[in-house]
Amino acid sequence: MGLKILGINGSLTSPPSRTRVVLDVALAGARAYDSSVETDVLELRDFNLDFCDGRPYDSYNADTQRALAMVEAADAYLVATPVYRASYTGALKNFFDLVPNDPNGRDPLRGKVVGLLATAGSDHHYLVLEHELRPLFGFFGAHTLARTIYGSSKDFNVQKQAEGKLVEELTQLGQEVVILSQLLKERPDNFQPAHLRIRRD
Numbered sequence: 001m002g003l004k005i006l007g008i009n010g011s012l013t014s015p016p017s018r019t020r021v022v023l024d025v026a027l028a029g030a031r032a033y034d035s036s037v038e039t040d041v042l043e044l045r046d047f048n049l050d051f052c053d054g055r056p057y058d059s060y061n062a063d064t065q066r067a068l069a070m071v072e073a074a075d076a077y078l079v080a081t082p083v084y085r086a087s088y089t090g091a092l093k094n095f096f097d098l099v100p101n102d103p104n105g106r107d108p109l110r111g112k113v114v115g116l117l118a119t120a121g122s123d124h125h126y127l128v129l130e131h132e133l134r135p136l137f138g139f140f141g142a143h144t145l146a147r148t149i150y151g152s153s154k155d156f157n158v159q160k161q162a163e164g165k166l167v168e169e170l171t172q173l174g175q176e177v178v179i180l181s182q183l184l185k186e187r188p189d190n191f192q193p194a195h196l197r198i199r200r201d
């Protein structure tokens with residue numbers, strides 16, 4: 001069975017969302033590189049997600065369980081967010097607050113590859129990718145790709161389609177998710193980052 005890549009869209013904007021556009025181009029790049037790759041997109045706006053409040057996982061509503069099941073079924077991820085107030089969206093933050101990281105149980109992101117993408121109105125906040133999104137996935141023990149993608153207004157046309165160099169870079173990011181995931185699959189035991197809690201024991 002092919003590698004399953006899940007795109008996660010942190011934008012709640014009605015279509016067309018620029019963030020969804022960049023996700024779709026990168027996912028197409030992954031499929032073009034390896035035709036056995038399967039892709040899906042988790043649109044947070046389509047789920048009636050609970051707010052995370054620390055309750056037991058089985059007490060969250062059905063939509064929350066369904067979204068978490070999509071994360072657990074995937075082998076790799078492309079995570080995309082619009083920049084809101086110089087950060088990633090609150091919706092994305094709430095979603096990743098819901099994703100478990102139990103060292104003795106559900107820990108779906110550990111050892112998996114994540115590609116990071118952001119769209120924004122301006123160029124000012126490109127470091128959101130390095131200073132906020134990358135540490136989030138470090139927390140989960142995921143392998144984030146060195147290449148990140150930041151598309152601002154000038155990279156999109158009036159129909160909100162990605163243009164020029166951005167398309168090339170997105171295609172490359174999609175390929176890199178596949179290449180690194182396949183390499184890590186060959187040596188899974190050597191590439192499971194330790195859990196932070198275990199490291200502190």
Ligand SMILES: Cc1cc2nc3c(=O)[nH]c(=O)nc-3n(C[C@H](O)[C@H](O)[C@H](O)COP(=O)(O)O)c2cc1C
Pocket residue numbers: 011012013016017018019020082083084085086087119120121122123124125
């Ligand atoms: C509430 C809100 C806050 C925003 N904050 C920023 C910001 O801090 N910096 C920036 O460059 N763009 C900001 N923007 C612009 C969006 O990041 C940009 O339009 C993005 O591409 C929208 O993506 P979408 O079409 O997928 O929703 C903001 C937009 C909104 C609606």
